[in-house]
Amino acid sequence: MIHDQAIADLLALEADDELLEEEALAGRLEALEQLAFIYQVLRAGAPNAQAYGARAAALRTRLEALNQQYYAQVRAWLRSGSATPAAIRDLLERYSHYGEADGAGLHLDYEPVDALVDGVLQLERFGGLATVHHRDIVHLEDTPVRVLLDLVDHVPLEAGDRFYDLGSGLGRVAIIVHWLTGVPVCGIEIQPDYCGYSRRLAESLGLTQVRFQQADARESDLSGGTVYYLFTPFKGNILREVLARLRTEGQQRTITICTYGAVSLVVAQEPWLRAATGEQPHEFSLGIWRSR
Numbered sequence: 001m002i003h004d005q006a007i008a009d010l011l012a013l014e015a016d017d018e019l020l021e022e023e024a025l026a027g028r029l030e031a032l033e034q035l036a037f038i039y040q041v042l043r044a045g046a047p048n049a050q051a052y053g054a055r056a057a058a059l060r061t062r063l064e065a066l067n068q069q070y071y072a073q074v075r076a077w078l079r080s081g082s083a084t085p086a087a088i089r090d091l092l093e094r095y096s097h098y099g100e101a102d103g104a105g106l107h108l109d110y111e112p113v114d115a116l117v118d119g120v121l122q123l124e125r126f127g128g129l130a131t132v133h134h135r136d137i138v139h140l141e142d143t144p145v146r147v148l149l150d151l152v153d154h155v156p157l158e159a160g161d162r163f164y165d166l167g168s169g170l171g172r173v174a175i176i177v178h179w180l181t182g183v184p185v186c187g188i189e190i191q192p193d194y195c196g197y198s199r200r201l202a203e204s205l206g207l208t209q210v211r212f213q214q215a216d217a218r219e220s221d222l223s224g225g226t227v228y229y230l231f232t233p234f235k236g237n238i239l240r241e242v243l244a245r246l247r248t249e250g251q252q253r254t255i256t257i258c259t260y261g262a263v264s265l266v267v268a269q270e271p272w273l274r275a276a277t278g279e280q281p282h283e284f285s286l287g288i289w290r291s292r
């Protein structure tokens with residue numbers, strides 16, 4: 001019976017003390033998914049099953065609270081200024097399969113590390129709206145953290161570099177790249193609510209080297225950048241215009257362009273860029289391009 005199985009699974013989760021350990025985030029996230037299913041099954045059952053349903057809901061609340069507690073601790077550590085890039089990297093890798101021999105550099109899924117970052121940045125609190133609409137503007141979607149681990153491993157970001165995220169959403173990429181490298185970063189975001197949120201976020205974390213411009217990337221200040229990142233922020237004419245602006249930047253100094261998503265296939269056609277790796281461009285791998 002499906003109810004008996006759900007009750008057995010619930011009892012196993014209730015007895016699993018490892019889930020209560022502070023750093024057992026990945027296990028808790030998996031258990032929470034399982035509990036959501038268990039709860040649905042039991043809620044629709046007989047009164048006895050429904051009583052177990054209430055226990056499933058209580059366990060879910062408890063595990064969610066532990067996650068929030070863990071996010072708050074990590075946030076306090078990051079705000080304290082004592083976290084080194086290497087220590088931050090260790091933390092992120094603990095919740096990612098990045099680097100394991102698994103998919104030829106493809107980054108297809110979100111992982112526990114993404115939930116960790118969202119929790120630390122409290123992104124679920126964002127209640128704003130996208131108010132600027134245009135057929136070529138792509139909606140907000142987050143780069144998986146493992147793409148950024150790949151980026152910092154393959155693109156030197158050192159003193160003197162300046163990283164731009166074109167279409168920076170709520171500021172996640174800009175903040176993570178800064179945490180992992182220490183270089184100054186600038187996010188450019190067309191939606192006023194998104195940009196306002198990311199500015200407040202950086203300020204609340206004490207990140208003075210993380211800046212955001214509220215602007216259309218076609219008109220924004222792109223000067224001084226050495227690395228520009230695009231996770232398919234726009235397409236069509238907007239993309240063409242922004243690439244023309246980047247080309248002008250690339251005529252003044254060598255720049256690196258990093259791409260993820262469908263934009264990689266368009267950037268691959270730009271004659272003024274050469275691929276920095278021998279790989280064929282792919283939507284779900286990190287593209288790295290240098291100006292000639």
Ligand SMILES: C[S@@+](CC[C@H](N)C(=O)[O-])C[C@H]1O[C@@H](n2cnc3c(N)ncnc32)[C@H](O)[C@@H]1O
Pocket residue numbers: 136137138139140141142143165166167168169170172173188189190191194215216217218231232233234238
């Ligand atoms: C796919 S999301 C990427 C968010 C973030 N860069 C990341 O990778 O997690 C694309 C973002 O680009 C923004 N955007 C779209 N068109 C833009 C434009 N013309 N200028 C600046 N930002 C733009 C969208 O509002 C959205 O926040």
